[in-house]
Amino acid sequence: MNVEKKSVLVALLIICYGAVAIPVYWLKNTTQADFDALMALYVVYAVLTYNLVVVFNMFIPHCMRTAGQEESIDLSSSQHTSSNGTKMTATEDIKFVDGTKTVEPSVPRKYGFRMSIFGGISTFIGGIIALVVVIILSQTLPNEDGQSAGLLVTTVVGFITIAGSIVTYLGLPAIPTKPKKDWKAWWLEFFTPLKDLLRRRNMAVLLLSFTIYTDTAFALNSVTSQLYFVEVKPDTLEYSLYSMSFNIFGAVTTLGFYLWQVWRPPFSLEYWLVIGYALILIIPIWGCIGFSESTDFGFKVNTNPKM
Numbered sequence: 647m648n649v650e651k652k653s654v655l656v657a658l659l660i661i662c663y664g665a666v667a668i669p670v671y672w673l674k675n676t677t678q679a680d681f682d683a684l685m686a687l688y689v690v691y692a693v694l695t696y697n698l699v700v701v702f703n704m705f706i707p708h709c710m711r712t713a714g715q716e717e718s719i720d721l722s723s724s725q726h727t728s729s730n731g732t733k734m735t736a737t738e739d740i741k742f743v744d745g746t747k748t749v750e751p752s753v754p755r756k757y758g759f760r761m762s763i764f765g766g767i768s769t770f771i772g773g774i775i776a777l778v779v780v781i782i783l784s785q786t787l788p789n790e791d792g793q794s795a796g797l798l799v800t801t802v803v804g805f806i807t808i809a810g811s812i813v814t815y816l817g818l819p820a821i822p823t824k825p826k827k828d829w830k831a832w833w834l835e836f837f838t839p840l841k842d843l844l845r846r847r848n849m850a851v852l853l854l855s856f857t858i859y860t861d862t863a864f865a866l867n868s869v870t871s872q873l874y875f876v877e878v879k880p881d882t883l884e885y886s887l888y889s890m891s892f893n894i895f896g897a898v899t900t901l902g903f904y905l906w907q908v909w910r911p912p913f914s915l916e917y918w919l920v921i922g923y924a925l926i927l928i929i930p931i932w933g934c935i936g937f938s939e940s941t942d943f944g945f946k947v948n949t950n951p952k953m
Contacts, residue, residue: 653815656701660811663694667804674794692864705818706761710754759915763904770897776803777890784882793882859923866929 666687673680673687776799783795791798843850874880880888906912913921936944 652701652704653818656698656818657811657815659694659698659701660814661808663691663698664804664807664811666691666694667800667807669801670804671794671797671801674797696860702765706758709761710758713754713757759907760904763900766900767897770893770900773893774890774897777886777893781883781886781890784886795882796886855923859926862930863926866926 670684670687673684780796780799783798784792786792787795843853874888878884903918907915907918933945935941936946938944
């Protein structure tokens with residue numbers, strides 16, 4: 647897909663992303679119809695979110711290649727040769743310091759790592775700013791309007807997001823346009839990654855595990871939010887503070903991880919990926935323990951809810 651089509655695709659997805667948020671302010675009545683409409687919009691929002699993450703990540707390899715050109719690193723092949731004839735992977739640089747050979751992350755990999763990290767931090771910061779506005783409105787507007795302050799801010803952010811799609815379209819990097827291909831070449835290019843999955847088993851396992859992780863994380867977040875609403879019954883202020891704690895924790899830990907990995911990395915990014923997948927298993931394991939009636943810990947059903 648050439649740069650024009652990618653730009654249009656991203657802009658259209660962002661417009662749809664903002665359009666989903668606009669109607670929510672007019673769905674603030676406590677009726678079954680409004681609730682169903684909000685849930686339907688939430689499902690569409692979740693689908694658009696994951697698609698937007700994918701299309702934005704398409705530009706990271708291009709930026710990595712651009713950064714690597716300054717160091718004469720060719721990322722189009724899986725290996726390149728150093729000046730002394732040593733074979734190096736495309737994600738590593740071999741340097742000699744005082745006669746000692748050391749392997750360091752390459753410039754493209756460092757650049758892509760920074761893009762991913764600071765993109766996530768920016769998202770958390772944006773969420774914190776929006777929640778601060780919600781808290782202020784919830785405490786200054788009258789009772790009913792204050793309770794729906796989050797819906798009002800969501801609608802306003804939806805309009806801002808649609809306007810921001812123009813900036814996104816104009817600000818995307820210029821990716822060289824590939825020559826047009828006939829339908830046979832297009833189908834061959836489309837199915838080549840699927841054929842590679844049969845040869846590159848690690849890539850297939852990684853994609854499968856990421857799919858399972860994404861679906862599991864979404865389900866866990868949904869269940870956790872429902873438990874929070876049922877048990878705590880928060881008002882707008884309490885829920886805003888609850889949501890803000892998640893954003894603050896995410897921004898701080900992401901920045902801390904970046905600084906740790908840059909200062910003195912204990913593991914490679916591949917090992918960190920495995921560690922992250924392993925940590926999230928704690929929650930479903932805790933839930934499975936709760937199924938047992940012979941244990942007094944784990945997720946348990948509250949048979950005597952507070953009235």
